[in-house]
Amino acid sequence: MITPLEIQNKEFKKGIRGYKEDEVDEFLDQVMIDYEKLYKENIELKEKIETAHHQMAKYKDIEETLKNTLIVAQNAAEDLRANSHKKSELIIEEAEMKGKEIIARAHREVEEIRNEFEDTKKQMQSFKTRFKTLLQSQLDSFVKEYDELSEDNEDSQTA
Template sequence: MVLSPQDIHNKEFSQKMRGYSVDEVNDFLDQIIKDYQIVLQENNDLHTKLDESQDKLKYFNDLKDSLNQSIIVAQEAADKVKSNSKKEAEITSKEAQKQAADVVNSANEKANRILQEASKKAKKLAVETDDLKKNTRVFRQRLQVMLESQLEVIKAKEWDNLLDDDNTTNGYEEIEKTVSQLDNSNDSSVNSGSDADIVENAVAADDMSETVVIYPDGDQK
């Protein structure tokens, strides 16, 4: 059993002959009581501090466990976020590639349509241009035939005979008859080449590298 300061203070000793001095013993006991009280107080303080330290240690251990658990949870959350981000990035990349492919395909289809339309227009324009050239050649051919016919009529000897000052035998009726014959001859020469023949001759001339003039009588110059 541990003695208390009160136990020391109340301790009584029996007296014998030639024993210790009572006052000295009491003084010494008082000093022991004071020192013992100090030691007990320090012991109590140390126990209190030890309890506080143990409580703090327990708090920090609990905090450590909580922090470790938080770190584990944060790591798991980070791994999950990383995994989700990777999946979202892959999905976004696939969608972007699909959209890019759709845009490229749409642009190619549009470009093909534009090229096809432009090709059709170019072919149509080429055909129209070719027809215009053929019609122009036909017109030129007919004009040339008409002018050549007129020139042949003008160069006819009948005009020389008719306008000869030495020839006085021709009367008015004879001159009128001659002029009428020349006009009929001119009309016959102009109309002798049909439109079909002129067109055929113009198309044939279009295929040749040099310009060929086809006269109604079949001669070429």
């Protein structure tokens, strides 16, 4: 691309029937001024475009980072949900096991109480039988004593 300085330093050869040098110089000065403005404007626009590209690249990096962060957050949320679900299942499982254990212990205690009741019932039956036997033997002994006393008393009254 031609620069404004090259336009300013350009010299034309003179010919026999050439243009008026002052008009050509004046026109070239005007072209050089306009071209210099356009050249500077072009450089500024290129710099702005470059800056915009850099900003766009930064925004794309930020966007990518946000996407990755969002993905990580979603994965973390899914992991947390899965872990919470597993933990709740373990808690439920543990509670069910403890419940079964408590029920089994209660059944054992009921069985022990039943056995104790049966033993006590047997002991009571045995005690009743022995006591009945003791009472019967005491009654028999009193009846025998009474009969003997009555016989002795009848014998002493007949005599």
